[in-house]
Amino acid sequence: MRCPRCGAALHLRRPDSVSRSWAFLIAAMILYVPANMLPMMKTSSLFGSQSDTIMSGVVYFWTSGSWYLALIIFFASIVVPMLKMIALAVLLVSVQRRSRWQQEQRARLYRLVETVGRWSMLDIYVVAVIVALVQLKALATIQPGPGAAAFGAVVVLTMFAAMAFDPRLIWDAREEKHG
Amino acid sequence: MGALVACHECDLLQREVPLRGGGVARCGRCGAELYRDRPASIDRSLALTAGALLLFVIANSFPILGLALQGQVINTTLYGAVQRLWDEDMKSVAALVFATTIAMPALELLALAYLLAPVRAGRVPPFFALVFRMLQAVKPWGMVEVFMLGVLVSLVKLAHLAGVVPGIAVWSFAALMLVMAALTSVFDPRALWKSAELAGAAR
Numbered sequence: 011m012r013c014p015r016c017g018a019a020l021h022l023r024r025p026d027s028v029s030r031s032w033a034f035l036i037a038a039m040i041l042y043v044p045a046n047m048l049p050m051m052k053t054s055s056l057f058g059s060q061s062d063t064i065m066s067g068v069v070y071f072w073t074s075g076s077w078y079l080a081l082i083i084f085f086a087s088i089v090v091p092m093l094k095m096i097a098l099a100v101l102l103v104s105v106q107r108r109s110r111w112q113q114e115q116r117a118r119l120y121r122l123v124e125t126v127g128r129w130s131m132l133d134i135y136v137v138a139v140i141v142a143l144v145q146l147k148a149l150a151t152i153q154p155g156p157g158a159a160a161f162g163a164v165v166v167l168t169m170f171a172a173m174a175f176d177p178r179l180i181w182d183a184r185e186e187k188h189g
Numbered sequence: 190m191g192a193l194v195a196c197h198e199c200d201l202l203q204r205e206v207p208l209r210g211g212g213v214a215r216c217g218r219c220g221a222e223l224y225r226d227r228p229a230s231i232d233r234s235l236a237l238t239a240g241a242l243l244l245f246v247i248a249n250s251f252p253i254l255g256l257a258l259q260g261q262v263i264n265t266t267l268y269g270a271v272q273r274l275w276d277e278d279m280k281s282v283a284a285l286v287f288a289t290t291i292a293m294p295a296l297e298l299l300a301l302a303y304l305l306a307p308v309r310a311g312r313v314p315p316f317f318a319l320v321f322r323m324l325q326a327v328k329p330w331g332m333v334e335v336f337m338l339g340v341l342v343s344l345v346k347l348a349h350l351a352g353v354v355p356g357i358a359v360w361s362f363a364a365l366m367l368v369m370a371a372l373t374s375v376f377d378p379r380a381l382w383k384s385a386e387l388a389g390a391a392r
Contacts, residue, residue, distance in 0.1 A: 086338075135336045146258055
């Protein structure tokens, strides 16, 4: 069925919303582990080589005095993805159980997840810019690490999971009870 | 009686009410925004789109940052960074960065221009509905503002290493980010369709 004006596909509810959303979410959760454990950047210099994971990047900023940046990266790359995944799991479980608990708050939670998700891309852009600049062959070279690919996948998968989830399901429970 | 509208987020059917100066209509049940009063939407959106396109071209033609170390200066444009990621065998990340900072914003701006300009002149361009749907699909994937913060963080991180010089593109991207944010609040898809239908009917 399509909209008579603009041709967009119309659905009563997003097709297979819960199962698709879970699939993306679980894949994201699985990849979240290597994203944090594998290095995002590998620095090779005269002093040897060094691998940087997301967390070690945060620690670096903190110990070198840039607290704001340490907090920004900590939030964008560790807190936001984790909260996003937890929030999506909460939304999915509550919808599957046809819960009528805190519907308005869950609706707001969904909106928050949708808005905030993109900011986890931050670290990927940092890696891209730094890697492109530090190419002083003799002195220091920085290469991107596999952690970046895993992390990119996590961000994309959580975005797909949020897009697959149909917020209208939150409100269906109320209507069912009133039959 | 106003027309019926269904809330996108909770599916409640409600009647449209007329809005006054800059008001917002929210769903009575879940609080989601239903529609908003955006005066002179088409004119303002078109002006912002033109500005954004210009800024986009500038931002991608010039280097973002320059690193000066031991007399050597290395510059990179955004595309240069994508290229480097690609060469370093991080092809998926390169594609992701390219998509979210170059391709999607470009498609969004070009689609807006394609839809707005003819409609403002009273004509409906071919494939109007298709381009409109593409615009809606592409919007969530443009992340210029996150990229800007990323550049800022990189700047500080590299400042520890060596002299970092912000390039022309930084200012252009920053301005682009602001203009695109303004576009989000000014562009009204409902107004666009109303004008398009009028233009189509006038044929």
